[in-house]
Structures are given as structure tokens and as C-alpha cells.
Amino acid sequence: EAGVTQFPSHSVIEKGQTVTLRCDPISGHDxxxxxxxxxxxxxxxLLHFVKESKQDESGMPNxxxxxxxxxxxxxxxxxxxxxxxxxxxxxxxSSPPSGSGGANVLTFGxxxxxxxx
Amino acid sequence: LxxxxxxxxxxxxxxxxxxxxxxxxxxxxNDYITWYQQFPSQGPRFIxxxxxxxxxxxxxxLFIPADRKSSTLSLPRVSLSxxxxxxxxxxxxxxxxxxxxxxxxxxxxxxxxx
Numbered sequence: 419e420a421g422v423t424q425f426p427s428h429s430v431i432e433k434g435q436t437v438t439l440r441c442d443p444i445s446g447h448d449x450x451x452x453x454x455x456x457x458x459x460x461x462x463x464l465l466h467f468v469k470e471s472k473q474d475e476s477g478m479p480n481x482x483x484x485x486x487x488x489x490x491x492x493x494x495x496x497x498x499x500x501x502x503x504x505x506x507x508x509x510x511x512s513s514p515p516s517g518s519g520g521a522n523v524l525t526f527g528x529x530x531x532x533x534x535x
Numbered sequence: 536l537x538x539x540x541x542x543x544x545x546x547x548x549x550x551x552x553x554x555x556x557x558x559x560x561x562x563x564x565n566d567y568i569t570w571y572q573q574f575p576s577q578g579p580r581f582i583x584x585x586x587x588x589x590x591x592x593x594x595x596x597l598f599i600p601a602d603r604k605s606s607t608l609s610l611p612r613v614s615l616s617x618x619x620x621x622x623x624x625x626x627x628x629x630x631x632x633x634x635x636x637x638x639x640x641x642x643x644x645x646x647x648x649x
Contacts, residue, residue, distance in 0.1 A: 422578070449635075453639075460639050460640060461579070461639040463636045466635075477636070509578045509579075510578075513635070522567070522569075522584075523569075523581050523584065524581065524635065524637065525580075526577075526578025526579050526580065527578050528576065528578055529576075
């Protein structure tokens with residue numbers, strides 16, 4: 419079974435540019451999460467999709483961040499315009515549908531490292 | 536959300552059993568205790584989850600006393616490949632239809648020495 423795939427593994431951009439990160443969850447996982455670790459900090463929740471709907475976006479830092487999951491399959495996280503403090507590692511995770519068992523066990527991708535210069 | 540406290544780091548020789556204890560004094564009745572493992576340049580990986588008493592799987596054991604104010608992750612006969620950061624998580628934030636908002640702390644950095 420393929421795991422959670424994230425692309426790119428590393429992106430280096432200049433302040434003010436735009437970056438789009440992509441996540442392909444495990445097939446059949448309705449739940450998709452974005453987390454991030456900024457430099458020296460702990461891993462923090464950003465948002466949660468159930469299929470194509472945003473269930474909880476309380477962790478999104480500001481309106482420069484836009485997450486989408488059209489069709490309820492893969493998801494993208496766009497940062498526009500990027501700022502220096504956005505540098506860090508962005509993790510995507512997915513889990514099975516609620517009620518199917520295992521919904522609270524998240525499978526994480528390897529992360530996308532973002533460096534903003 | 537229940538706050539967790541665990542050692543910052545631990546060292547162990549290969550072949551030894553490692554026990555990492557996590558304190559969670561404010562654990563709520565409905566909270567589960569979950570441990571994740573993270574290797575460098577990888578995302579966290581689920582190890583084990585429990586509610587009370589003892590849980591064992593092919594990777595580890597989780598011991599939870601009756602008061603549930605702490606838990607101990609036990610790794611039998613560690614190898615060099617077990618070197619990683621181990622996170623204890625308690626009380627995923629549950630909102631409405633189900634948003635498991637994991638709260639990561641600093642974790643315990645385990646170094647296995649040859």
C-alpha cells in the first residue's frame with residue numbers, strides 16, 4: 419500500500435514568491451491533515467479536510483495560506499506571498515473515515531521542507 | 536488539552552529494553568494515549584495507542600496505570616535503527632464531526648549506542 423506522498427521534498431524560494439505544496443493521501447482516507455514545524459518549534463496543526471470539505475482550519479496562521487482538496491483526493495497548500503517565518507517542514511497526514519476504526523491514527527508523509535530566503 | 540511531560544533525551548545500548556515514561560496529570564476521561572516515532576527527515580509514525588492497562592503490538596508495549604496520569608512506552612531490545620524522537624500525545628482535540636488535532640510536544644530523543 420502506498421503511503422502518504424508529498425511533493426516537493428524541498429523548495430527554496432525568495433520572500434514574496436509563491437509556493438504550492440502537494441499531498442497525496444492514502445487511497446480511501448477521507449481525512450487529510452496539514453501540520454507544520456517551523457524552525458525550532460514543535461509540530462503544529464494547520465487544518466483538517468474530510469473529503470473535499472474543510473472540517474477545521476483553526477491552525478492556519480493567516481490568509482497567506484490557502485489549502486484545497488478538490489475532488490476529495492489530493493490536497494494542495496499554497497503560500498502566497500511567502501515570508502521568512504514560513505520556513506519549516508510541512509507535513510501532510512491522512513486517516514480512514516470516522517467510524518471505520520483507526521480514524522484517530524494518522525499516517526504522515528515525509529514532509530515538504532520550505533526555505534524562504 | 537492534557538499537557539504531557541517526557542524526558543528530553545535518553546541514551547541506551549543496543550539490545551537493552553528502553554522505557555520512556557510520559558506524565559499526563561490532567562488526562563480527561565475520554566482521552567486516549569498515543570505514541571508516535573519520528574526519524575530524521577521523515578514524518579511522525581504511529582507506534583501504539585491505549586486507554587488503560589497494557590497494550591502490546593509487534594513494535595512496543597504501552598503500560599498505563601489505573602489512574603492514567605502517566606504511561607510508559609517500552610521498546611524491547613532496541614537496535615541502532617530505533618534511534619528517533621518519540622512523542623507522547625494525549626487528548627486529541629476532537630471537534631464536532633471528528634477532527635483529531637494532534638498536539639505534539641518536544642518529544643524524547645532516544646539515541647541507541649552500539
